[in-house]
Amino acid sequence: MWQLFRRERMWTSEPLKGRYDIVIIGAGVHGLATAYYLGKLGVRDVAVLEKSYIGSGASGRNTAIIRSNYRTPEGVVFFDESVRLYEALSAELGYNVLFSQQGHLTLAHTDSAVNGLRVRAEVNQLMGVESRVIWPPEIKRLVPAMDISSRPRYPILAALYHPPGGIVRHDAVGGGEAREAARIGIAIHPFTEVIVIGTSNGQVTSVQSTRGEIRAGTVVNATAGFCSTVARLVGLRLPIVTHPLQAFVTEPLIPFLDKVIVSATLHSYVSQTDRGELVIGGEIDPYGSYSLASTLPCLEVLAAHTLELFPCLSGVKVLRQWTGLCDMTPDYSPIMGEVPGVKGLILDVGWGTYGFKAGPVAGTRIAELIASGKTPDVLKPFSITRFWEDRLVGEKAAAAVSH
Numbered sequence: 001m002w003q004l005f006r007r008e009r010m011w012t013s014e015p016l017k018g019r020y021d022i023v024i025i026g027a028g029v030h031g032l033a034t035a036y037y038l039g040k041l042g043v044r045d046v047a048v049l050e051k052s053y054i055g056s057g058a059s060g061r062n063t064a065i066i067r068s069n070y071r072t073p074e075g076v077v078f079f080d081e082s083v084r085l086y087e088a089l090s091a092e093l094g095y096n097v098l099f100s101q102q103g104h105l106t107l108a109h110t111d112s113a114v115n116g117l118r119v120r121a122e123v124n125q126l127m128g129v130e131s132r133v134i135w136p137p138e139i140k141r142l143v144p145a146m147d148i149s150s151r152p153r154y155p156i157l158a159a160l161y162h163p164p165g166g167i168v169r170h171d172a173v174g175g176g177e178a179r180e181a182a183r184i185g186i187a188i189h190p191f192t193e194v195i196v197i198g199t200s201n202g203q204v205t206s207v208q209s210t211r212g213e214i215r216a217g218t219v220v221n222a223t224a225g226f227c228s229t230v231a232r233l234v235g236l237r238l239p240i241v242t243h244p245l246q247a248f249v250t251e252p253l254i255p256f257l258d259k260v261i262v263s264a265t266l267h268s269y270v271s272q273t274d275r276g277e278l279v280i281g282g283e284i285d286p287y288g289s290y291s292l293a294s295t296l297p298c299l300e301v302l303a304a305h306t307l308e309l310f311p312c313l314s315g316v317k318v319l320r321q322w323t324g325l326c327d328m329t330p331d332y333s334p335i336m337g338e339v340p341g342v343k344g345l346i347l348d349v350g351w352g353t354y355g356f357k358a359g360p361v362a363g364t365r366i367a368e369l370i371a372s373g374k375t376p377d378v379l380k381p382f383s384i385t386r387f388w389e390d391r392l393v394g395e396k397a398a399a400a401v402s403h
């Protein structure tokens with residue numbers, strides 16, 4: 001008989017032990033990827049502790065854009081490695097994550113924005129990433145439905161075209177990683193919140209969870225929107241402010257858009273899913289907050305801006321709107337690696353509005369750091385020490401709206 005439904009559980013939870021070599025706090029794509037790649041390196045005495053359900057944080061709320069056309073050489077190299085890992089992820093996990101490399105267009109509506117795109121294109125090309133500035137006739141060929149006339153408030157002057165960019169299924173990525181991690185022996189514990197991190201002589205020794213104490217010499221903070229509160233458990237103040245970020249989805253439409261479209265000037269972006277829905281989002285809410293409330297003003301502004309690009313969408317119905325939390329750093333780059341003065345604590349935070357695409361590369365490289373004790377070169381620019389060594393990795397131009 002044909003088996004039309006997958007009947008086995010994606011993963012099962014073993015009883016919580018009182019000791020693990022490594023505890024990872026947070027079961028988003030970063031915590032799960034780190035656990036999975038640690039398991040692949042043969043490091044299996046690992047527990048992932050999640051205060052809610054798996055994927056309940058930003059990893060289950062994002063708009064799943066993958067790309068590597070960043071602004072700094074450090075960022076481009078790092079995110080390019082992630083795109084390559086995403087290209088192989090379905091085969092790696094034995095689970096289809098539906099990665100659609102449909103291409104990504106960042107629009108410029110002003111002369112200064114065109115100059116910004118030229119700089120990004122050159123940095124991208126120098127680092128071997130496919131990315132180039134294109135002009136209205138080619139934009140019209142790639143996205144026939146978009147209004148490239150001089151009618152809108154901000155006519156489109158050019159775009160940065162990045163063919164390898166695209167979208168993926170976020171639930172499939174997190175679920176596939178959790179399934180494989182559990183299969184190779186990693187313990188995944190949902191509904192287990194870490195409330196204390198124990199230290200002795202500057203070395204992490206344990207965590208106290210809502211289900212009891214767990215001893216561990218290595219603890220990874222992969223808690224994104226909550227990373228500052230978790231860091232404070234060891235007295236560490238992170239240069240991070242948590243902001244809400246909203247998005248919404250429309251009713252399904254016939255396929256008409258096979259590129260991800262981003263406009264930093266209009267503070268909005270849009271893509272069409274395989275099911276035909278339009279996924280639309282924008283910039284972070286302008287105030288720091290842990291609120292998951294969605295607001296009507298945000299929906300109205302994003303809808304109006306989307307209509308400037310695609311007047312043909314007038315009358316389309318909105319299905320749902322939601323909000324996630326983003327851990328924003330001053331330079332719009334992540335913070336990864338060890339913390340001077342707190343031995344055994346590893347940071348994988350500061351993922352802001354752009355961390356979903358980095359799950360595989362951050363997971364591989366943090367796992368490598370833990371297993372070898374050596375910081376991989378690709379992580380070095382993103383150490384927390386950059387904030388007092390005056391070497392920020394400024395990615396705001398390429399990361400503020402273009403997730």
Ligand SMILES: Cc1cc2nc3c(=O)[nH]c(=O)nc-3n(C[C@H](O)[C@H](O)[C@H](O)COP(=O)(O)OP(=O)(O)OC[C@H]3O[C@@H](n4cnc5c(N)ncnc54)[C@H](O)[C@@H]3O)c2cc1C
Pocket residue numbers: 025026027028029030031049050051052053054055056057058059060061062063064065066192193194195222223224225226230245246247281322323324325326348351352353354355356357358403
């Ligand atoms: C609307 C929206 C759209 C986005 N779009 C994109 C995009 O298109 N592309 C992109 O690359 N990125 C995007 N992002 C950003 C991306 O989603 C995040 O950067 C990424 O998912 C962070 O993953 P993570 O695993 O670090 O954190 P999360 O997925 O947030 O996981 C952290 C987990 O830690 C848990 N936790 C917190 N505190 C504790 C504790 N004390 N004990 C135990 N567990 C704890 C939380 O419950 C949570 O599940 C978007 C974000 C949002 C909100």
